[in-house]
Amino acid sequence: MSRLPPAPTDQYVSLPDTRLVTTRALLTARENLTNTLNARAMMCLYGGAGFGKTVAATSCLRALEADEDIRRITFHARATTRAVRHELFATLELPGQPPRYATEFDHLLKTTLATHPRTLVLDEAQWLQSDQLEYVRYLWDDPHTQPAVIFVGGEGCYHALRKEPMLSSRIFIWQHFTRLTPDEVLDVIPLCHPFWADADPDDITFADSRAAHGNFRNWARLTAHTQTALHRTGRTRIDQEVLRWAFSRLSST
Template sequence: MLVARLLELEAAGALTTAHVRAGAQVGGVNVRTVWRWLDAARSEGRVERRPRARLELSDQAWEVLAQAGGNVAALHRHLKAAGGDVPSLASLHRAVRRDLEADLALAGPSEGGAAKVAALRLPPSEPGAVAGSSAGESGAVAGVALPAGARLVRTSSVRAVGEAVGQAMATQGAVCLFGNPGRGKTAAVRMALSEVPPGWKVTWVPVPVRPSVAGMRRAVFDALALAGRFPHTSALADAAVVGALGEVRVLVVDEAQRLPVPCLEYLQSLWDHPDTRITLVLCGAGSERALARLPQLASRIGAWQEVPRLAGAEVATVVSGFHPLWRTVPAQDLTWIDRSCAHGTFRTWAALTAHLQNALLTIADASIDRPLLRRLFQRVAPPL
């Protein structure tokens, strides 16, 4: 814009050195730079920056990078061994970071940043990969945030949750999913409900902070996306909610441990209503203790399904399927990581994966070794 305006002044015969000095101040550059821009505009007929040659990595280079667990230094050594013009290590780092950031910006939340991350373009049929969700080859499921390149893994706990939810749907019953925080309860439910039978709908009801019956009624109304404004009386709101729940539907209440007895009674009234056809899924760390405060509802729970920590025997297989970075780490080291830091908690493994990715992309010649991992442990574990 600056160069175009100066050219307009020059065409009108009004351009002076004062204009150029003012333009240099506005652009934050030297006066000679502005004169250079003007000379380029006159000789080349352009007012924008000269396009620079951009370093583009080939698909083969991305595959090498993926096989090296995202280690840019390893890719640089591979390119040097192959011969030809090889960019500097710093240039390679910038190119990888640029393309990763661009792909993550384009990836929608339902993709979890996994489906389009170029640095981990692995073929879907890669040997050793653990099957992810049926929602797609990337293993991404809507509502589940994953580190770039990660995919959900169907562990034994995930399969057990799927069976419990499926049985509850068959009888339009209720199921309680519980377990310590970070073990993957919500992800397991979303995987189980990623494909439901035709005619079924799935509605996730967020539990308000310090919920009241009025707040819970509003949360259910909003989650059902009912048309019109929220009714001004509870009777009208309940009538609208019951009408929508007349269709077969799974009603998932996450963070159910927050619910006081009156809110649980409200959910029970919706489930018991003769005009509703819902399967009730109550999920949360401590949800089983919350339900114990209302024996009438607890006695109606058809399945109590705990999501335990990841078993030590399946750590290596599951974590290697979760993210390609871990496929380059020996099984005994994965067991050491789990004992030292993750303790079978998927949320900790996900956080550690994200920190490891960042370290490999930003630290020259970084490699996955125990000193680096010990430093990352301090980032994912709170101080004692």
């Protein structure tokens, strides 16, 4: 059973015909996640916003879901330990009402995690503070529980985990996602969307240097605006005039 979101929600911008491209980072993530799950260990997948870490983690885990009970929690603000307990209660779909007392709650969660192997994906984990990170370690450390834990987050996630010696010493794999290099952009972007398939490589390099900067999320926004420009002008091929119009819609340029 998996509680991962459906594939169409992976992208922040709705772009029909967008394809997931197997980059070196994605291949590495697939191997790292498989090894982490096999070891029932913990790993940290981190990097700047828009570098593709959440899409990589979700798509790779989705391919493993037939054999795994995968549950994902996404944090959008600083959470309390009580909130983490309640998120786990809801994510694990436990029956009845959440226990009122911490000791009772902890016993329930540990008992549940001991029933069969599960994978917990903690997305935007940079929002977790010391007490909550220690609580995750406390659940994982119990000799009877069997979770694999995947921390996914921004650069702040790495620093947050590294500040917790007892937790960071237990991280099985650290993987840092970075922006695409110029050579990777030329290899990857023509495969991501049909609009770029027959684009001049110089125009793709121009778009990357002026607006996208090796960032998948920037490329998605730029593609959406470029699509609009092509429709409005009736053109069928991307050129630098079309790209400059698209750049004008992006605040980063």
